[in-house]
Amino acid sequence: xxxxxxxxxxxxxxxxxxxxxxxxxxxxxxxxxxxxxxxxxxxxxxxxxxxxxxxxxxxxxxxxxxxxxxxxxxxxxxxxxxxxxxxxxxxxxxxxxxxxxxxxxxxxxx
Amino acid sequence: xxxxxxxxxxxxxxxxxxxxxxxxxxxxxxxxxxxxxxxxxxxxxxxxxxxxxxxxxxxxxxxxxxxxxxxxxxxxxxxxxxxxxxxxxxxxxxxxxxxxxxxxxxxxxxxxxxxxxxxxxxxxxxxxxxxxxxxxxxxxxxxxxxxxxxxxxxxxxxxxxxxxxxxxxxxxxxxxxxxxxxxxxxxxxxxxxxxxxxxxxxxxxxxxxxxxxxxxxxxxxxxxxxxxxxxxxxxxxxxxxxxxxxxxxxxxxxxxxxxxxxxxxxxxxxxxxxxxxxxxxxxxxxxxxxxxxxxxx
Amino acid sequence: xxxxxxxxxxxxxxxxxxxxxxxxxxxxxxxxxxxxxxxxxxxxxxxxxxxxxxxxxxxxxxxxxxxxxxxxxxxxxxxxxxxxxxxxxxxxxxxxxxxxxxxxxxxxxxxxxxxxxxxxxxxxxxxxxxxxxxxxxxxxxxxxxxxxxxxxxxxxxxxxxxxxxxxxxxxxxxxxxxxxxxxxxxxxxxxxxxxxxxxxxxxxxxxxxxxxxxxxxxxxxxxxxxxxxxxxxxxxxxxxxxxxxxxxxxxxxxxxxxxxxxxxxxxxxxxxxxxxxxxxxxxxxxxxxxxxxxxxxxxxxxxxxxxxxxxxxxxxxxxxxxxxxxxxxxxxxxxxxxxxxxxxxxxxxxxxxxxxxxxxxxxxxxxxxxxxxxxxxxxxxxx
Numbered sequence: 205x206x207x208x209x210x211x212x213x214x215x216x217x218x219x220x221x222x223x224x225x226x227x228x229x230x231x232x233x234x235x236x237x238x239x240x241x242x243x244x245x246x247x248x249x250x251x252x253x254x255x256x257x258x259x260x261x262x263x264x265x266x267x268x269x270x271x272x273x274x275x276x277x278x279x280x281x282x283x284x285x286x287x288x289x290x291x292x293x294x295x296x297x298x299x300x301x302x303x304x305x306x307x308x309x310x311x312x313x314x
Numbered sequence: 315x316x317x318x319x320x321x322x323x324x325x326x327x328x329x330x331x332x333x334x335x336x337x338x339x340x341x342x343x344x345x346x347x348x349x350x351x352x353x354x355x356x357x358x359x360x361x362x363x364x365x366x367x368x369x370x371x372x373x374x375x376x377x378x379x380x381x382x383x384x385x386x387x388x389x390x391x392x393x394x395x396x397x398x399x400x401x402x403x404x405x406x407x408x409x410x411x412x413x414x415x416x417x418x419x420x421x422x423x424x425x426x427x428x429x430x431x432x433x434x435x436x437x438x439x440x441x442x443x444x445x446x447x448x449x450x451x452x453x454x455x456x457x458x459x460x461x462x463x464x465x466x467x468x469x470x471x472x473x474x475x476x477x478x479x480x481x482x483x484x485x486x487x488x489x490x491x492x493x494x495x496x497x498x499x500x501x502x503x504x505x506x507x508x509x510x511x512x513x514x515x516x517x518x519x520x521x522x523x524x525x526x527x528x529x530x531x532x533x534x535x536x537x538x539x540x541x542x543x544x545x546x547x548x549x550x551x552x553x554x555x556x557x558x559x560x561x562x563x564x565x566x567x568x569x570x571x572x573x574x575x576x577x578x579x580x581x582x583x584x585x586x587x588x589x590x591x592x593x594x595x596x597x598x599x600x601x602x603x604x605x606x607x608x609x610x611x
Numbered sequence: 612x613x614x615x616x617x618x619x620x621x622x623x624x625x626x627x628x629x630x631x632x633x634x635x636x637x638x639x640x641x642x643x644x645x646x647x648x649x650x651x652x653x654x655x656x657x658x659x660x661x662x663x664x665x666x667x668x669x670x671x672x673x674x675x676x677x678x679x680x681x682x683x684x685x686x687x688x689x690x691x692x693x694x695x696x697x698x699x700x701x702x703x704x705x706x707x708x709x710x711x712x713x714x715x716x717x718x719x720x721x722x723x724x725x726x727x728x729x730x731x732x733x734x735x736x737x738x739x740x741x742x743x744x745x746x747x748x749x750x751x752x753x754x755x756x757x758x759x760x761x762x763x764x765x766x767x768x769x770x771x772x773x774x775x776x777x778x779x780x781x782x783x784x785x786x787x788x789x790x791x792x793x794x795x796x797x798x799x800x801x802x803x804x805x806x807x808x809x810x811x812x813x814x815x816x817x818x819x820x821x822x823x824x825x826x827x828x829x830x831x832x833x834x835x836x837x838x839x840x841x842x843x844x845x846x847x848x849x850x851x852x853x854x855x856x857x858x859x860x861x862x863x864x865x866x867x868x869x870x871x872x873x874x875x876x877x878x879x880x881x882x883x884x885x886x887x888x889x890x891x892x893x894x895x896x897x898x899x900x901x902x903x904x905x906x907x908x909x910x911x912x913x914x915x916x917x918x919x920x921x922x923x924x925x926x927x928x929x930x931x932x933x934x935x936x937x938x939x940x941x942x943x944x945x946x947x948x949x950x951x952x953x954x955x956x957x958x959x960x961x962x963x964x965x966x967x968x969x970x971x972x973x974x975x976x977x978x979x980x981x982x983x984x985x986x987x988x989x990x991x992x993x994x
Contacts, residue, residue, distance in 0.1 A: 276371065
């Protein structure tokens with residue numbers, strides 16, 4: 205999906221920025237949060253936790269928007285988010301959405 | 315007779331407290347959990363943790379005080395839910411959570427009483443109790459976690475195991491017809507019947523929240539992955555793959571007759587809030603029909 | 612227009628079942644969950660009528676298993692609760708009686724014994740559940756079982772059963788039989804203030820300090836019910852003093868010994884026996900329940916015939932009065948005559964404690980209770 209330009213009311217759109225807290229040693233590596241995060245913000249860390257699993261970690265240059273799905277979908281009470289700040293919608297967000305939606309399209313066709 | 319006994323090792327509170335780890339209290343829902351019991355015993359990829367999380371979030375959004383809620387569970391993986399909750403919880407015998415909860419509710423009607431148990435516990439050994447509690451419209455919330463097998467004991471078949479599925483006791487494929495749990499609950503008299511999967515966690519939270527403000531027999535079936543007991547023998551994949559399957563193959567159909575909500579083995583799963591009615595509960599009728607007649611006539 | 616219907620003070624002509632129900636209500640029982648079974652159905656019927664009068668709840672459950680589970684649940688809700696059944700139902704309830712023992716739940720289970728095994732003689736007397744009352748559920752635990760011999764005792768002993776169950780936090784069994792249950796006799800119900808109403812001990816410490824399964828001196832922990840803020844986890848799994856399931860041998864050792872010892876170490880307070888003429892007796896007749904009534908008569912007859920025979924009646928069948936039997940044996944009685952409506956259950960216990968003295972078991976399999984002549988014959992045989 206391609207966006208042609210920034211939406212005209214972009215400066216009125218306030219989006220939250222979330223801060224992710226991961227309780228690393230509770231994670232059992234099920235990967236639900238990584239897979240189901242709507243903004244594809246998480247990936248498995250190369251590090252191991254105490255039990256030998258790879259807990260999630262935020263990808264570089266990616267931002268959580270505090271939707272709360274990871275907290276709801278985690279079976280281990282190992283991840284939650286809080287609002288850090290709020291900001292306006294920008295060009296960078298457009299690029300991010302393109303990336304996410306194109307991944308999904310590829311996924312559907314693949 | 316005389317006895318030769320070993321010395322008792324005294325109870326040391328510090329030993330139990332050693333398990334109270336530093337991470338307790340970090341997660342916002344930790345106040346609903348007993349310190350020192352997380353991480354829980356369920357397998358990676360099991361959806362039970364999600365159901366537990368949805369329950370406490372539902373309680374939270376319904377603003378039910380913790381001391382006003384009691385949870386009764388049976389035996390099995392789902393039955394262990396009781397051990398993790400920081401409230402009055404009762405881990406009873408196999409199949410008998412519902413009558414225990416009945417007694418508890420009748421003795422303390424002001425408390426919210428929820429029953430958490432698995433498909434085998436509630437519908438095989440406990441089937442009789444479930445249909446009668448539904449018939450009487452006991453004011454109970456029953457959350458049935460359906461993983462299609464007896465997980466705790468190694469993955470034996472149960473009353474909801476799909477036809478042709480392989481389990482350790484159906485090595486040639488299951489030849490029995492399974493129950494449609496929501497249909498059975500509705501037919502027995504449940505006034506709120508819903509089915510969700512662990513993937514539909516948000517809807518589950520909302521269902522649970524709604525149930526806390528309803529009176530009567532409420533039944534929620536939650537389909538969860540069981541990668542160890544059911545997923546592996548049937549090549550359903552890991553917990554994650556089963557969750558993706560739920561995401562891609564569920565149809566949300568609200569307000570249908572549960573009879574139409576059959577689930578195929580590897581086919582579409584019908585989820586939704588099927589029934590949402592109102593009816594006087596057992597206690598309402600007891601007060602109106604029995605107690606009121608005591609000293610008259 | 613509300614009369615006090617809790618304690619029906621006065622003289623009544625009641626059968627054992629009705630008297631048992633009245634005793635329960637007088638003791639404060641406000642929850643009954645049961646299932647109809649001859650000859651205990653009258654208890655359920657009376658409770659169905661009387662409980663609404665005292666704002667209690669009566670519910671007829673779908674089977675005996677559910678009844679026992681509901682009784683446990685109601686007890687944890689803070690209400691004194693009871694169920695009543697007979698042999699076949701007693702067998703069904705066993706798993707949950709074990710659960711009640713493990714969770715240390717005060718409640719009363721009434722078994723109006725009838726001829727067994729299996730469906731047996733639904734309408735006729737038996738005493739064949741005595742050993743089952745002691746060992747019915749799997750595992751080790753302490754048991755208290757009371758045995759009334761008359762409707763008056765059915766009333767009194769049900770009240771005692773509630774008191775004992777609240778004090779020791781166990782399900783107490785009232786082991787009656789069809790004869791006593793269906794017999795009509797004069798029952799005197801005392802004033803309300805004379806009826807003891809013991810309540811379970813409540814915790815004194817705050818929720819964060821309270822150890823819900825730590826027995827003190829008396830090995831009985833105080834009990835916090837649902838909704839009182841203690842947020843207990845109560846489980847049938849082996850648990851430690853905090854209530855958490857702990858699957859280790861060490862925790863099992865502590866827990867099971869305490870469950871058994873809380874009864875074993877208090878037998879002197881729990882056991883009640885009645886003796887007549889045992890001071891100089893050569894032969895002692897040991898009996899309980901319905902057979903005790905004819906046994907007393909036969910002891911009188913035998914004494915009249917010159918035999919030095921004494922009579923020992925077990926008001927509490929469990930714990931069994933081992934010490935007293937041993938004492939009598941050591942003192943030099945010739946033997947014990949044990950009439951029972953079974954093929955030898957308490958007789959085995961007597962023999963175990965009788966130090967080699969002769970034990971003559973007078974057994975009837977069920978359906979009829981002993982006539983005095985039968986027991987007199989046995990006494991004279993031994994003499």
